[in-house]
Amino acid sequence: MRSTTACLLNGKALAEKIQGDLKELITILQPKIGRPPGLAVLMVGDDPASAVYVRNKERACAKLGMASFGHHFPGQTSQTELEKVIQELNQDPRVDGILVQLPLPPHLDSVALLHTIAPEKDADGLHPMNLGRLVRGESGLRSCTPAGVMRLLEEYQIEVAGKHAVVVGRSILVGKPLGLMLLKKNATVTIAHSRTQNLAEITRQADILIAAVGKPQFITGDMVKQGAVAIDVGINRIVKSDDNAILVGDLDFESVAPVADYITPVPGGIGPMTVAMLLYNTVLSYQDRQ
Numbered sequence: 651m652r653s654t655t656a657c658l659l660n661g662k663a664l665a666e667k668i669q670g671d672l673k674e675l676i677t678i679l680q681p682k683i684g685r686p687p688g689l690a691v692l693m694v695g696d697d698p699a700s701a702v703y704v705r706n707k708e709r710a711c712a713k714l715g716m717a718s719f720g721h722h723f724p725g726q727t728s729q730t731e732l733e734k735v736i737q738e739l740n741q742d743p744r745v746d747g748i749l750v751q752l753p754l755p756p757h758l759d760s761v762a763l764l765h766t767i768a769p770e771k772d773a774d775g776l777h778p779m780n781l782g783r784l785v786r787g788e789s790g791l792r793s794c795t796p797a798g799v800m801r802l803l804e805e806y807q808i809e810v811a812g813k814h815a816v817v818v819g820r821s822i823l824v825g826k827p828l829g830l831m832l833l834k835k836n837a838t839v840t841i842a843h844s845r846t847q848n849l850a851e852i853t854r855q856a857d858i859l860i861a862a863v864g865k866p867q868f869i870t871g872d873m874v875k876q877g878a879v880a881i882d883v884g885i886n887r888i889v890k891s892d893d894n895a896i897l898v899g900d901l902d903f904e905s906v907a908p909v910a911d912y913i914t915p916v917p918g919g920i921g922p923m924t925v926a927m928l929l930y931n932t933v934l935s936y937q938d939r940q
């Protein structure tokens with residue numbers, strides 16, 4: 651029996667470091683470009699979690715000296731109205747990055763909206779052009795959460811090449827792009843999902859296990875290989891019996907930490923890295939668009 655517990659991969663600290671570096675870069679670039687980088691955030695409806703994330707993104711922009719252009723629409727806003735606003739933002743010279751906060755109300759077609767964003771302003775890296783560049787291994791704007799996972803692995807010098815990486819979850823936001831990024835770094839990649847049979851058998855083979863299922867504490871210690879790197883992409887708010895809410899990931903931290911060599915916490919792991927990579931993408935577009 652191991653008496654040690656996993657080393658924490660501190661996404662919060664790395665995100666702060668990245669944001670500090672971006673702030674310095676902006677200070678250098680701004681006098682030459684004559685304006686700060688600008689990020690437009692579109693939110694539709696009143697999902698409370700989305701409202702918190704949007705506010706955090708706007709605060710993060712302000713901290714770095716970036717301009718943010720918030721567009722908050724009522725839940726019943728039409729597809730056409732939103733597409734018109736995105737087209738205007740595509741033409742707005744003050745805007746370097748555009749993102750549509752997800753999830754959207756069910757009457758909206760998120761894929762069609764993402765298509766409307768100019769690929770060079772696609773701060774979330776979800777436009778088919780940027781996803782296509784990722785498939786081809788070309789440079790382009792990368793999806794923020796997967797890019798945050800890769801950057802965190804790099805920071806802790808965790809070797810990916812030749813390792814078996816198992817991604818649990820196949821969303822367009824995380825699972826699919828992350829699988830491609832891991833593949834680009836020469837990992838052997840398995841993407842598991844809700845229809846995967848004998849899931850535990852597969853997760854137990856992972857040198858690097860990424861949980862992106864959206865189910866609280868779904869992956870337990872008995873599903874993890876001894877010495878694995880366990881990355882938690884989930885952020886689930888759970889209301890306890892005393893009515894207090896806590897945040898938990900898709901990993902059951904208590905049982906996974908004693909088995910893994912490295913683990914990301916929730917909060918303080920991949921969440922802050924997502925925001926840092928969003929700001930990074932926006933500054934990249936700012937630089938490239940000059």
Ligand SMILES: Nc1nc2c(c(=O)[nH]1)N[C@@H](CN(C=O)c1ccc(C(=O)N[C@@H](CCC(=O)O)C(=O)O)cc1)CN2
Nearest residue numbers: 703749750751752753774794885917918919921922924
């Ligand atoms: N257009 C997008 N929509 C969504 C994305 C995305 O990347 N692009 N990801 C998630 C939500 N999200 C960003 O939008 C996000 C979620 C959580 C965090 C974060 O820093 N979480 C903190 C805890 C915050 C809290 O107290 O609630 C942490 O994990 O430490 C950042 C970004 C879905 N939608």
